[in-house]
Every structure is written in structure tokens, then in C-alpha cells.
Amino acid sequence: MNIIVCIKRVPDTADAAVNIDSSGKDIVKDRLTFDINESDNYALEEAILLKEKLGGTVTIVSVGPPECEDTLRMGLAKGADTAIRITDERFTETDGFAIAEIIKSAIKDLDFDLVLTGCIATDDGASQVGPTLAELMDIPHATLVTKIDVNNGVVRVHKELEGGLTEVFDIKLPALFAIQTGINEPRYASLIAIRRAAAKEIKVLGAGELGIEEVSLKTKVESLFRPPVAKHAEILQGTPDEVSTKLAQILLSS
Amino acid sequence: MKKIFSLVEHRRGEIPDVSYELLTKGRELAKQENGEFTALVLGHNVKEFAEKIKKEADRVFVVDKEFLKEPNAEAYQIVLSDILKKESPFLTLIGHTALGMDLASSLATSLNIPIATDCVGIDIEDTGKMPVLLVTRQPYNGKLNAKVSFAAGSQFMITVRQGAFTSEQGNLSGKIIDIASPIEKEPDYRKFIEYIEAVVGAVDITQAEVVVAVGRGIKEKENMSLIEELANSLGGVVACSRPIVDADWLPKDRQVGSSGKIVKPKLYIAIGISGAFQHIMGMKNADTIVAINKDPNAPIFNEADYGIVDDLFKVVPVLKNKIKELKAS
Numbered sequence: 001m002n003i004i005v006c007i008k009r010v011p012d013t014a015d016a017a018v019n020i021d022s023s024g025k026d027i028v029k030d031r032l033t034f035d036i037n038e039s040d041n042y043a044l045e046e047a048i049l050l051k052e053k054l055g056g057t058v059t060i061v062s063v064g065p066p067e068c069e070d071t072l073r074m075g076l077a078k079g080a081d082t083a084i085r086i087t088d089e090r091f092t093e094t095d096g097f098a099i100a101e102i103i104k105s106a107i108k109d110l111d112f113d114l115v116l117t118g119c120i121a122t123d124d125g126a127s128q129v130g131p132t133l134a135e136l137m138d139i140p141h142a143t144l145v146t147k148i149d150v151n152n153g154v155v156r157v158h159k160e161l162e163g164g165l166t167e168v169f170d171i172k173l174p175a176l177f178a179i180q181t182g183i184n185e186p187r188y189a190s191l192i193a194i195r196r197a198a199a200k201e202i203k204v205l206g207a208g209e210l211g212i213e214e215v216s217l218k219t220k221v222e223s224l225f226r227p228p229v230a231k232h233a234e235i236l237q238g239t240p241d242e243v244s245t246k247l248a249q250i251l252l253s254s
Numbered sequence: 255m256k257k258i259f260s261l262v263e264h265r266r267g268e269i270p271d272v273s274y275e276l277l278t279k280g281r282e283l284a285k286q287e288n289g290e291f292t293a294l295v296l297g298h299n300v301k302e303f304a305e306k307i308k309k310e311a312d313r314v315f316v317v318d319k320e321f322l323k324e325p326n327a328e329a330y331q332i333v334l335s336d337i338l339k340k341e342s343p344f345l346t347l348i349g350h351t352a353l354g355m356d357l358a359s360s361l362a363t364s365l366n367i368p369i370a371t372d373c374v375g376i377d378i379e380d381t382g383k384m385p386v387l388l389v390t391r392q393p394y395n396g397k398l399n400a401k402v403s404f405a406a407g408s409q410f411m412i413t414v415r416q417g418a419f420t421s422e423q424g425n426l427s428g429k430i431i432d433i434a435s436p437i438e439k440e441p442d443y444r445k446f447i448e449y450i451e452a453v454v455g456a457v458d459i460t461q462a463e464v465v466v467a468v469g470r471g472i473k474e475k476e477n478m479s480l481i482e483e484l485a486n487s488l489g490g491v492v493a494c495s496r497p498i499v500d501a502d503w504l505p506k507d508r509q510v511g512s513s514g515k516i517v518k519p520k521l522y523i524a525i526g527i528s529g530a531f532q533h534i535m536g537m538k539n540a541d542t543i544v545a546i547n548k549d550p551n552a553p554i555f556n557e558a559d560y561g562i563v564d565d566l567f568k569v570v571p572v573l574k575n576k577i578k579e580l581k582a583s
């Protein structure tokens with residue numbers, strides 16, 4: 001079972017202030033911390049688990065600047081065999097479609113049975129790369145995948161639907177699955193493994209190697225702005241003691 | 255004439271709200287553009303659905319085949335791409351649902367149509383020559399909005415977030431048109447097997463009057479007792495956002511949100527929960543919502559009635575004691 005996992009390095013914006021930069025089209029990134037996208041981390045773990053069970057290799061791919069190599073190295077430390085970073089000046093402005101086209105050109109000649117991606121990136125939230133890449137590669141796919149059972153070239157897939165319902169179906173390999181969080185328990189790499197991965201080579205591919213003259217964008221962010229607020233909470237002010245007293249009174253009087 | 259299409263989803267005999275919202279929005283845009291609005295229904299024995307939505311559109315396209323009984327995204331793609339190729343609509347709307355996430359990006363790619371996903375706003379601006387299509391999206395889990403434009407073209411596709419638009423009943427007299435399917439059975443690369451029902455646990459959070467929900471801000475499993483104690487002091491139940499279930503700190507039946515439970519308690523307290531729309535969808539109809547979060551810009555404060563902007567570890571223990579004291583006095 002040879003598996004390719006697509007990984008995105010994203011800023012952690014759940015805990016941090018998100019500010020719009022001077023272009024008005026992107027956010028200020030220099031004070032944010034970055035890490036592997038949440039659902040991609042589950043996809044990576046699923047690939048390593050499948051490799052441990054069935055043999056084969058895990059190749060991880062990321063489109064992005066040199067800092068992405070930290071994320072890729074962590075993937076190598078956890079158990080991936082090969083890492084590819086795709087980068088080019090021409091790839092600075094992209095969208096889900098463009099990223100899928102770029103990744104396709106990097107993996108189309110590799111020998112693989114399965115491609116895994118995360119089901120959503122926490123920055124753009126578009127959930128586009130997985131299904132778009134599958135269509136470009138002409139392989140079947142499913143998103144929001146919560147279980148994978150491989151059996152003789154057919155995968156029994158569990159997909160999460162609304163309200164906690166699960167759809168079960170069979171998909172023929174080769175296929176692409178966009179993995180939902182919670183499918184497994186992502187591991188941490190050991191210090192020794194991290195040290196060993198530091199010395200591993202990461203293959204870097206540019207537009208030239210991939211034969212891409214120009215990326216075609218299907219969509220473009222024109223502007224970012226703060227969401228208009230219909231209603232905002234009444235914020236209770238004071239020390240923890242004061243706000244707790246106020247809130248306790250509100251809660252018990254209603 | 256400009257054609258606009260909306261896909262009407264259904265599963266196990268039910269049409270989700272988002273489909274009615276798309277029917278309303280599609281009809282509205284078609285009217286604005288002097289165009290024609292078509293609803294698409296794929297399924298088996300779906301005459302009843304077609305009748306039900308006749309008033310919503312100028313035309314209702316029905317593809318009725320046994321193999322379309324369950325919504326299979328790969329089968330839908332083959333059928334829809336055949337229809338869209340022949341009809342070349344200016345705009346096709348699909349729900350950003352579990353089905354829509356499988357279907358739309360792949361379908362758009364196969365037809366070489368630009369697509370934007372999970373949109374909360376759609377505008378067609380007439381600039382004189384060409385109408386310009388713009389959508390609004392919410393990147394960074396709702397912390398920002400983005401206006402997004404499309405590459406030049408004559409056909410576009412948009413997936414729409416549930417709840418982004420309201421639904422109103424239409425008063426058109428749509429023509430129901432049977433459409434042939436290019437295939438007669440499910441493609442052999444994706445075969446439906448079965449559904450597995452959501453798990454039912456010991457506590458039914460949908461029945462509780464007070465729900466105290468905890469999110470990733472709680473940091474460690476050991477800290478969960480803080481939330482339990484607060485819930486006990488209020489006679490409520492503990493619920494949570496998705497990451498808490500993903501980490502196995504609470505069972506799935508305690509998860510609030512689009513892929514969990516929809517709750518409507520008298521009081522909902524969200525602690526260390528950012529307020530991603532998938533979570534909001536599960537609790538926005540609570541009578542009173544309180545949020546405790548250290549990030550003043552957390553989207554949860556746009557849903558809450560009362561907020562405390564502080565470290566939950568400082569507030570929650572004190573709050574629990576204050577509630578106990580007040581109750582005792």
C-alpha cells in the first residue's frame with residue numbers, strides 16, 4: 001500500500017488575534033505560530049497506521065515556503081518515508097484548484113494506491129483540494145472519512161454525515177480520501193526520531209521540474225474584512241471574582 | 255436567458271433546510287437577472303418531492319432511477335455533469351453539506367467551471383457589459399470575511415453554507431420535466447452499503463434545560479472536572495465541541511453542532527469554545543447563551559448574550575463557588 005499524504009502548514013488562529021495586512025487581501029502572519037493543519041495530521045496518522053498494517057510507503061507532499069520543511073520533517077519523524085516540498089515564485093497566489101493542479105503534476109507519475117488529504121484547512125476553510133485533485137487524477141474519492149478498511153483493492157469507507165449519521169460504502173483503489181478529525185489518535189514523534197529526521201533529505205520541486213508554466217486561478221480574494229456583527233454579547237467587566245458574582249446573579253435570577 | 259440551477263438534496267425522505275434556502279436564493283437571483291430558475295431533483299420515486307417544490311422554481315428537473323435512491327456523490331456527478339453540459343447554466347448552487355463537499359468541487363473541475371465553496375453571500379453586480387459574480391466566504395473559522403471573485407467565464411458553481419440565507423415559500427408554477435440518466439446503475443467504483451445511526455448514550459443533552467459546553471480551551475483531560483462541577487452546581491449536563499470528542503474525553507453523543515446534536519436549552523454556557531459555524535449551528539437557538547473565552551475576538555461572542563473575556567481557569571472555579579453560595583443563601 002503506497003500512500004501519498006497532502007499536508008498544509010497553517011497559522012494557529014483559534015487562539016490568536018487575526019489582523020488584515022496592508023494589501024487588504026491577506027492576514028498579518030509574522031506573530032502567528034504555524035503547524036500542520038488539524039485534519040491533515042489525522043490523514044498523516046491514518047497513512048502511517050495503514051503502512052504499519054499493510055506495508056508499503058508513505059510520501060508526504062506540501063506546497064509552500066521553506067518553513068514548510070519543519071512540518072514535513074515532523075511527518076518524517078512520525079513515520080513517513082519521503083517528503084516533497086513544492087515551491088515557486090509563480091505559486092505565491094493560489095486557490096484550491098491551483099494547489100490541486102500543482103500537486104497533481106508532482107504526484108501523477110508516482111506509484112500509489114491511495115491519496116489522503118485533510119477534509120478542511122483551518123485557514124481558508126474551502127475543503128476543495130481533495131475532491132479537485134481526485135477529479136484531476138481521475139480517481140474516485142470521498143470526504144469527511146472517519147474509517148478506512150482495505151480489503152483486496154476495495155476500501156470500506158465510513159463517511160460522517162450531518163447529525164452524527166454515518167454512511168458506509170465501498171470504493172475501489174486507487175482512490176483519494178479527505179480525512180475528518182477524530183478518525184485516529186495522532187502520535188507524537190520521539191526525540192530520537194525527530195533528530196534522525198533532521199538529517200533526511202526533502203525533495204524540492206519548482207514549476208520548471210513540474211512543467212507548469214503558469215498557475216490558473218479560478219477564484220481570487222478581493223478583500224478581507226471583519227464580519228459585520230448583528231448582535232454582540234454584553235461583556236461583563238471586572239476581576240474573576242466580580243464577573244463571577246455578576247454572572248451567578250444573572251444565571252440564578254432568570 | 256440566464257439560467258440558474260439549485261440542487262435539491264434529500265436523504266431518507268427528508269429535504270434539509272439548506273435546500274430550501276438554495277431554492278429561495280436561486281429564485282431570487284434568477285428574478286434579479288430576468289433569468290430562469292431550475293430545481294434539480296435526483297432520486298428514486300421522488301415525484302412527491304418534485305410536487306412539493308413545484309412552487310419554488312420555473313422548472314423542476316427530475317432524474318428518477320433506482321440507483322439514485324441514496325445520494326451517491328459519484329453517481330450524482332455523472333448525472334449532473336450530463337445535465338449541466340447540455341444546459342450550460344450561468345450559476346449552479348449546491349449545499350455545502352456532507353454530500354455537497356464530495357460532489358461540487360469534483361463536478362466543477364470535470365466541467366472546468368470556477369467554483370467557490372462554503373459561501374455565505376452571493377452578489378451579481380451589473381457593471382454594464384458583463385454581470386460580475388462575487389461571493390462572501392468566512393476564512394479563519396469565522397474570524398474574518400472574504401469577498402471572492404471568479405475567473406472570467408460564462409458558468410459558475412457555488413456551494414452554500416446552511417443557514418446563510420433564509421427560506422421563503424415560492425409562488426411559481428414550475429414545470430416538472432423528466433430527464434434521462436446517462437447511466438443505468440451506480441458506478442462500480444463507489445457502492446453504497448448502509449447507514450449507521452448516531453450513537454445514543456446515557457445522557458440526552460437535547461433534553462437538558464442547562465447545558466455547560468466545553469471546548470479545546472480546557473487543554474487537558476484532567477481539567478474536565480472543573481466543567482462537571484460547574485454543571486452540577488447549575489443542575490445541568492456537560493456537553494462539548496468536536497475536539498473534545500476527537501480526543502475521546504467525552505462520548506460522541508455529547509457533541510454539539512452540525513455533525514453532533516442540536517440543542518435548544520434555556521441556558522447554554524460555552525467555555526473555551528471559539529464558535530466555529532459548525533458548532534454554532536448546534537446551539538444558536540438556546541434561550542440564553544453565555545461565553546467564557548480569553549480571546550475577545552472569538553466568534554462565539556457574536557452569538558452570546560453575556561460574555562466573560564478571561565482565562566477560564568481563573569473564572570470557572572470562582573463562578574462555581576458563587577453559584578453555590580447564592581443557591582445556599
Ligand SMILES: Cc1cc2nc3c(=O)[nH]c(=O)nc-3n(C[C@H](O)[C@H](O)[C@H](O)COP(=O)(O)OP(=O)(O)OC[C@H]3O[C@@H](n4cnc5c(N)ncnc54)[C@H](O)[C@@H]3O)c2cc1C
Nearest residue numbers: 469470471495496511512513514526527528533548549566
Ligand atoms: C464537516 C465538519 C463538521 C463539524 N462538526 C462540528 C460539530 O458538530 N461541533 C463542533 O463543535 N465542531 C464541529 N466541527 C469542527 C469546527 O470546525 C471547529 O474546529 C471546532 O468547533 C472547534 O472547537 P473549539 O471551539 O473547542 O476549539 P478552538 O477553535 O481551538 O477554540 C478554542 C477556544 O478556546 C479559547 N481558549 C483557550 N484557552 C483558554 C483559556 N485558558 N480560557 C478561556 N478560553 C480559552 C481560545 O481563545 C479559543 O477561542 C466540524 C468541522 C467540520 C469540517
